[in-house]
Amino acid sequence: MTPVNDLAGLNELLTPEERAVGASVRQLCAERIDPYVGEWFEQGDIPRIRELTKELGALGVLGMHLEGYGCAGMSATEYGIACLELEASDSGVRSLVSVQGSLAMFALWRYGSEEQKQRWLPAMAAGDAIGCFGLTEPDAGSDPASMRTKARRDGTDWILDGRKMWITNGSVADVAIVWAQTEDGVRGFVVPTDTPGFSAPLIKHKLSLRASITSELVLDGVRLPADAMLPEVRGLKGPLGCLNEARYGIVWGAMGAARTCLEAAIEYAGQRTQFGRPIAAFQLTQQKLVDMTLEYTKGVLLALHLGRRKDAGSLRPEQVSLGKLNNVREALDICRTARTVLGANGISLEFPVIRHMNNLESVLTYEGTVEMHTLVLGQALTGHAAFR
CATH class of the missing domain: 2.40.110.10 (Butyryl-CoA Dehydrogenase, subunit A, domain 2)
Structure with a gap:
């Protein structure tokens, strides 16, 4: 999860196993997604989605944080790192994996009967069923x-x-x-x-x-x-429990979109020449790059902290709201700022920035809007529910 310049040494906070997960997902994305995803976005489709889903299953990322039934049984932090790498390619690809593993599979795994689990989870973990x-x-x-x-x-x-x-x-x-x-x-x-x-x-x-x-x-x-019928849950705590799983992945994933746009802005600023020098040599451009790097670094640190809490069994729902609210909002701001660094080229699908920027407008809304997460945190701070 290292940007062009890892000023904070974020990778040093990860275990060798966690770094290996990131490298494996990043390699698959580089080979099977990144060369084509701009065209997929333009077409409004993912051709051969079943083939891609099977490749993701073979890598072990579908339901990777679940135990048994063909699932990889990895840690929450490893799952988060995978989400970051997937969304560094595209939010839609991370959504495919999140909905498969953290919503549909998690609902079956947590609330389903043994027969339901045996019928669906192994096939879903392998990518044979969506x-x-x-x-x-x-x-x-x-x-x-x-x-x-x-x-x-x-x-x-x-x-x-x-x-x-x-x-x-x-x-x-x-x-x-x-x-x-x-x-x-x-x-x-x-x-x-x-x-x-x-x-x-x-x-x-x-x-x-x-x-x-x-x-x-x-x-x-x-x-x-x-x-x-799922036998082990009644009421809204069922779907809301699943949503909390998916929101956790978004906390990480949004930073992947931010990283890609930050990398694109740094690279472009070093190559684009105006007034006889690279625009990276101008103070205002450097300020943008520094501010983006600061927010990216803080967002990853927050995601990692929440991942460690989830692995320790101490993560609370309002803490996931804190991460989702902050990281998606800051990732969107990073993408918008990166667009200004690229100028007119920032709106071209030849570069990843406008695609990530548009995608994050949806991520900002789904799995709980800014307003809902704000009120969740407001209730946690004051003890007063202001939802109605």
Whole structure:
């Protein structure tokens, strides 16, 4: 996770095993993602996504922080470093991995029956099956308690009706974890995507996360057997627990996008000549590069601290909110500043900056908006809930 100039010596804080994880993911990204991702972004697609998912599975990053069922069983810090390297290539690729491992697989691993785990987790860890996570709805984003998707009993079966929105992996998924209102509160359901009544139309016309499959989920009388329900959780603590896992990965991932833009700005400033000298030799450009490096360094230190806490079993949800709020906001500012260093070239997909900048506009919103994380921290500081 070293930028062009590791002024703070961040790599020295990592174990050899952690550095090896970063190097392995960085190599795969350099060979299989970086040469093509600008074109994927421009096309608004990831061609051969199943092939890429299998390569990620073979590397061991899908559900890598989970134990058993073909998962790698690595530490939270190692998972975070992998997220940083993946998002250094593109937020959409990190989203693919996060939704697979920290949302769909984690829900099965934490709340599923043994039969559900055996059916899906080994295939998902290998990349042979792709998962998605259906919580957000057209009218229920930050307020999931107001979801309208319902599951009702019909004999021993369940019937699901509703809509989910902004679902990563939806159109290519083999299984969806869908959360719905029941007479017994919010429950999760394991929905094979070939079930009659299930469809996942692709969402188009995005200007962010274009190298990512984003879909609507439509559930129109989807009939499921009784054992499709996740048995080990009831209420919103189920989906919120999964979201906390995914938010942790974002704390790291956002710094990957920031690192790539910082590297691009430093390299460009050294090569671009104006008024007879490289723009890196001008004070205002140096100030931008220094400020970006400061915020990147602080963001990685915060991510590493939270990773160590998570590995120690002492990480609290509000601390994840602290990391997500700070790191995505600062990463976005780094990308915007890098764009100014590159001038007009900063808007070209020949360089990575505008792509990362656009992607982070989505990352700023998903897995909890700035407003929601601000209120989580406000409640932790004051003891007063100001959500309503």
